[in-house]
Amino acid sequence: MTAPPRSVCLQVLPNLFPAGRPGRDVSLSHMTIKAILRTAFLALGFAAASIAAVHAQESGTIRIIAPVPPGGSLDMTARLLAEHLSAAWKQNVIVDNRPGGGTMVGARATAQSKPDGLTVLLSTSAMASYSAFSKNSGLDLHRDWTFISTVSRVPLFIAVAADAKIDSVGDLARYAKSRVGQLNYATYGATTRVMSELLNRSLGIKAEPILYTGSAQSIQALIRGDITYMLEAMSTLSPLVAANKVKILATTEQVRVAGFPQVPTLAEQGYTVSDLGVWYGLFAPAGLSPAVTERFNKEIVNFSRSARANAVLEPLGAVLTSSTPEELRDLAFRDERLFLNAVKTLGIEPQ
Structure with a gap:
C-alpha cells in the first residue's frame, strides 16, 4: 500500500503540551x-x-471518463494518461468514452459517481461553460467538483477542406460575404462555439453552427463539404493535412505554435479574437479525499514530464501542463465568467 x-x-x-520555563512544572x-x-x-x-x-x-479499477468519442485530441490524452497511471500505480486504469451534450453527458456521469477516486473526468474548458450555455445542465461548477490539476493546453487551428477555394483567413471572409446565409461551421462544445462566433465577428461574417458529438464526426463533415470551416486541435488535423484532405488557415493563439511554425496567427493576417484558451483538466466528484486528490495531482506532475506522452502530443500541438487544485479551480471560475460575458455579448441563447 x-x-x-x-x-x-x-x-x-x-505543540499539544506547552513548554514550561526551566525549573518550573507545567500543570x-x-x-x-x-x-x-x-x-x-x-x-x-x-x-x-x-x-x-x-x-x-x-x-480498484480507475475509470477516466472522456466526454467525447474515441479518436480526438482529448481521447488521445486520456489514453496516454491511463497508460501512465497504470504503469505508475500498478493498477488497472481504463478510459470510458461518454460523448454527447457538448461534454455534459460525461460530466454528469462523473458528478453522479462516488467520490472514491475510482472515477475521474478528463474534460476541457467547456466545463466552465455549462452555466452560460445550458438552462438545465444539472451541473454546478462551484458545487459538483473536486479540482485536481490542469493536464494540457491545446491550441486551436482554423481548418477548411483541401479542395475549398480558401487559402487564407481573408479568403474565408470574402467567401462568406459572397455567400450570405450559406456559411456554417462545426462545433461540439462551448469553447469551439464561442471561439467560432468571436472569429465570425472579427471577420465581419455570419455563419450557422452545426453541432456534432465530437471532433471525429466534425472532421468527416468538413471533408464531405457539409460545413465550411471548423476550429480544431492539430492532433486531429495533422494526419488529414498530410493526406491532403484539409488545409490550415491560421491558429487562434497569440503567437505561432512551436510545432507548426509555418501556420500564421490570426493577428498576422490582420484579425484578432479573444483568447478564451483551450485547456484540459482532471476533475473528480465533489467530496474526494484530499489524500487521494494529492495522489492524483502528484502523478499529473509526473505525466507532464513524461517523455512518451510529450513525444506523442507535442508534435500535434498540445502542451502538457500541471497545476495545483486551486489553480485549476481559479482557471475554471475565470473562464466561467468569460463564457457568461461572451454569450451575453454575442447574443447566444442558452438551450
Missing part, C-alpha cells in the same frame, strides 16, 4: 487535558480516514 502523503501524517500532535487542568486529547483523536482520525481512502482507491 502506498504511504499516505506527508501532509496527512506529520504534525499530528504538534494542566482537567478541561485542558480533555481538549488536548480531543484534538489528538480528531487529528489521528483524519489521518486514519485519509489512509483508508488511499487504500480503497488503490484496490
